[in-house]
Amino acid sequence: MQAETQAQVAFYLTGQRASAQLDAVDALGLRPALFAGYRNLSELRYDFPLVLVDGGGADKAVQSLSGIFDNALASAARGTDGERVRKHALRIEQEIRTLGAAGTGATFSALWTKATATLGKSADKSFEDSARRTLAAIKVDGAVVDCDGALPARLLQHAWAAVQRQKAQGFRKNLDRLALKLSDILKADHERSAAGRSAKNLQAAVGIGFDGAFDFDAMSRVLAKALPKDAFPESRRKRINELLATLNSQQFIPASGKAGAGKPYSFLFTSCAEALSAFRQRSTKLMALAKAIAMAELEIAGQYSEARHDALFAQFGANGLDPQELAQFPDYLVCANAAKMDAVEQAQLMEILSSGLPIKVLLQLDDILEVSAHGDGGLTTGLSSQKIASMAMGLNEVYVLQTSSSNLLRSRDRLWRGLAYRGPALFSVFSGASAKASDLPPYLVAAAAMESRAFPAFSYDPSAGPNWATRFYLDANSQVDQDWPVQSFSYEDELHQRVSENLAFTLVDFVASDRRYAAHLARVPRALWNGSLITVSEGLASERKGLPDKVPSVAMVDADNVLQKVIVDERLIREARRCLEAWHSLQELGGVHNSHAKKLLAREKRAWEDSMEQAAQALAVSAPAPAPAASPAAPAAAASAVVAEAEPERSPDEAYIETARCSTCNECTTINGKMFAYDKNQQARIVDINAGSYAQLVEAAESCQVSVIHPGKPRNPKEAGLEELIKRAEAFQ
Numbered sequence: 001m002q003a004e005t006q007a008q009v010a011f012y013l014t015g016q017r018a019s020a021q022l023d024a025v026d027a028l029g030l031r032p033a034l035f036a037g038y039r040n041l042s043e044l045r046y047d048f049p050l051v052l053v054d055g056g057g058a059d060k061a062v063q064s065l066s067g068i069f070d071n072a073l074a075s076a077a078r079g080t081d082g083e084r085v086r087k088h089a090l091r092i093e094q095e096i097r098t099l100g101a102a103g104t105g106a107t108f109s110a111l112w113t114k115a116t117a118t119l120g121k122s123a124d125k126s127f128e129d130s131a132r133r134t135l136a137a138i139k140v141d142g143a144v145v146d147c148d149g150a151l152p153a154r155l156l157q158h159a160w161a162a163v164q165r166q167k168a169q170g171f172r173k174n175l176d177r178l179a180l181k182l183s184d185i186l187k188a189d190h191e192r193s194a195a196g197r198s199a200k201n202l203q204a205a206v207g208i209g210f211d212g213a214f215d216f217d218a219m220s221r222v223l224a225k226a227l228p229k230d231a232f233p234e235s236r237r238k239r240i241n242e243l244l245a246t247l248n249s250q251q252f253i254p255a256s257g258k259a260g261a262g263k264p265y266s267f268l269f270t271s272c273a274e275a276l277s278a279f280r281q282r283s284t285k286l287m288a289l290a291k292a293i294a295m296a297e298l299e300i301a302g303q304y305s306e307a308r309h310d311a312l313f314a315q316f317g318a319n320g321l322d323p324q325e326l327a328q329f330p331d332y333l334v335c336a337n338a339a340k341m342d343a344v345e346q347a348q349l350m351e352i353l354s355s356g357l358p359i360k361v362l363l364q365l366d367d368i369l370e371v372s373a374h375g376d377g378g379l380t381t382g383l384s385s386q387k388i389a390s391m392a393m394g395l396n397e398v399y400v401l402q403t404s405s406s407n408l409l410r411s412r413d414r415l416w417r418g419l420a421y422r423g424p425a426l427f428s429v430f431s432g433a434s435a436k437a438s439d440l441p442p443y444l445v446a447a448a449a450m451e452s453r454a455f456p457a458f459s460y461d462p463s464a465g466p467n468w469a470t471r472f473y474l475d476a477n478s479q480v481d482q483d484w485p486v487q488s489f490s491y492e493d494e495l496h497q498r499v500s501e502n503l504a505f506t507l508v509d510f511v512a513s514d515r516r517y518a519a520h521l522a523r524v525p526r527a528l529w530n531g532s533l534i535t536v537s538e539g540l541a542s543e544r545k546g547l548p549d550k551v552p553s554v555a556m557v558d559a560d561n562v563l564q565k566v567i568v569d570e571r572l573i574r575e576a577r578r579c580l581e582a583w584h585s586l587q588e589l590g591g592v593h594n595s596h597a598k599k600l601l602a603r604e605k606r607a608w609e610d611s612m613e614q615a616a617q618a619l620a621v622s623a624p625a626p627a628p629a630a631s632p633a634a635p636a637a638a639a640s641a642v643v644a645e646a647e648p649e650r651s652p653d654e655a656y657i658e659t660a661r662c663s664t665c666n667e668c669t670t671i672n673g674k675m676f677a678y679d680k681n682q683q684a685r686i687v688d689i690n691a692g693s694y695a696q697l698v699e700a701a702e703s704c705q706v707s708v709i710h711p712g713k714p715r716n717p718k719e720a721g722l723e724e725l726i727k728r729a730e731a732f733q
Helices: 003-014 066-075 082-100 107-121 126-137 151-192 199-206 216-226 234-249 272-300 307-316 324-327 343-355 382-395 413-418 444-453 507-512 515-520 537-540 569-587 595-622 669-671 696-702 722-730
Strands: 050-053 063-064 143-146 332-337 359-365 398-406 425-430 458-460 486-492 498-504 519-525 533-535 551-557 563-568 676-678 684-686
Touching: 003 519, 003 551, 003 563, 050 066, 050 082, 063 066, 063 151, 066 126, 066 307, 082 107, 082 126, 107 126, 107 143, 107 151, 107 684, 126 143, 126 498, 151 272, 151 332, 151 359, 151 413, 151 425, 216 359, 234 272, 272 324, 272 332, 272 359, 332 343, 343 359, 343 382, 343 507, 382 398, 382 425, 398 413, 398 444, 413 425, 413 551, 425 444, 444 507, 507 515, 507 563, 507 569, 515 519, 515 569, 533 537, 537 563, 537 569, 669 696, 696 722
Parallel strands: 332 359, 359 425, 398 425, 533 551
Antiparallel strands: 050 063, 050 143, 398 458, 486 498, 519 563, 551 563, 676 684
16 A cells, blocks of 8 residues: 555545545635535525515515516516617625625615616616616515525515515404494494483484484384393393403504504514413413404304303313414414524423414524534534424424525415414524635535535425325425435546536535534645545445554645645545435335335335236246147248247346336336337337446336346446445345
8 A cells, every 4th residue: 555545545544645646625715616616606696685675475575686676677678779788787786695695784876876886887878778677667665684694584584574564454354244243233222221312312413404304203203112122131231341342452462553553572582492482471371362353253143152162262272272273373483593592492392392382483503513522533513402393393283394594485375474473483594694604605514514415495385285195295396316416516627628517515615614623624635636635425434344454535626716725534424424324224214225115115126026926927828839840941921930039138237128028117218208109019229329328227226116127337437326326236236
């Protein structure tokens, strides 16, 4: 073993740089190679910044700056000068994005004014026309927010307020309707009473213009004889007045100018303990209002019976309110930070989630890389905080959304569903805003955590259906069927040749950008790059047996975007394996590579093969005696047996399908319809071996119900994960 390889292996096993052949990475400013094109996010057109739209409905409450401009240009950039308007508008958008990245929290209209004033100084009159036309097509305004540590709470509070606004409108309308109807009942009662029939009251009802036209005293005497006597029970009158007092004094939503109404309650909290305490303190008034609503409905319908309902309503709410009754009231929102949650607060959180109360909780995580509590210098990927989301799913009746802040805009539909869900909801969001992490912007840190499977996105909606297939959603993650996402990376080598390769983005790539874990990394000088360096995904594909001869490494770039190779120690590889196991568990929940499904498929396949073998044996037993051999001169057409065309001999390195045995199950064509296709007999063939990857060939072989696909050997020696793929393919060669 060469000296440089020995030094690399020693670092991998011990984490100690004992040789001058390896460099420390602490001060090199390295970042994952796939981040090379993201030096200045303000120069890119992507999801951020966001606009928190004022007064809009829940479906339009959060919009991206790019989306707002795209919608505006669809109508403003028309005609012969449409291209000019588009170019000017995109310049304005770029300037607003740059201003928004400063984190001032200004409104869109304020940033528009500032941006157009800056750009207009060096522009002609056509720029003013473009700006005017674009602005005329933009119908929204609101705070412009970037992806930073404050984003999760600001966005959740804004979206929650929009949902609660819509909810309160319906609740207030119902309360006003009940109060009006009850008031009408009392008014009608008053008009039938002796006081209502008095001359004074009749005169007031007719008006002063008719004083000489009527004898109101005589009219009062006539009505007193003609109308039935007052049969309105005093107990009912008292009950309706009490119901009106309860409806008009409620503090759960802002009242419609009713006298006696108190200051509305606040439903926004920063701790679970505060939210639970407030809910308990208000429970008596909540029960009283829910009871008043139910009683008022009966009174208005004329169905309230004291003999029947008094005793029933005396025990109202003894077992709490059912979800339908509770759903009409405002929901609580708790914005908590995982770093500030002690054991007591975590216990309060679990009490909220298991209680069925309409309390929504934002659990914000700013850092998911933690030093191991065992004092061994290792690290953990924040599993203590992430376990809360998994535990919440285990309760079955909690809406759960886990995602990074970089993905919040694309998760907004699932966010709205959680906010509108009748029961408790947990929103676990990684902000990427750890000050210790790296020099990367929070957006890239958050996106990297999700991409590397360190903080995968998923949601669990108990109201979506009766089983995991309908409730659990994992597809927000990229390349959800793969262990690690694979992206194309191009660079220029020392001979100025363009080189492209596929890089898997693993947990190690995410950790490598964090300065706290620089001790687990070592740069290999370019002169020592050799065949002993393999990718992390290759290193993860097999367990180490004995002394390794190859060392996992990650591709990184320095401040000048020069490619570097950095080896990692075994501790990082072990942590990556744990991360991958957790990802595999989520894949199973999402129906991807489900072991139960594979087991069932294998069982059904064996049963099918057994039945085919039994049928063949039965056919052989019942077959008639062979006919006399045909004379040599007899033509082949006279043969009594039809022999199937034999498959040609194939090279073991060649990928092929036993087409004659194909059962037309659609598995392979679903995986890649360009590589696989059906012939005129609806049986599959490989029509273009170069139209897909070796991984797809292996996956198709594993999915084939009759095992007629043979992957052969890989054609691209640089394809990621080949060692594992070749082992998987051995069963089908």
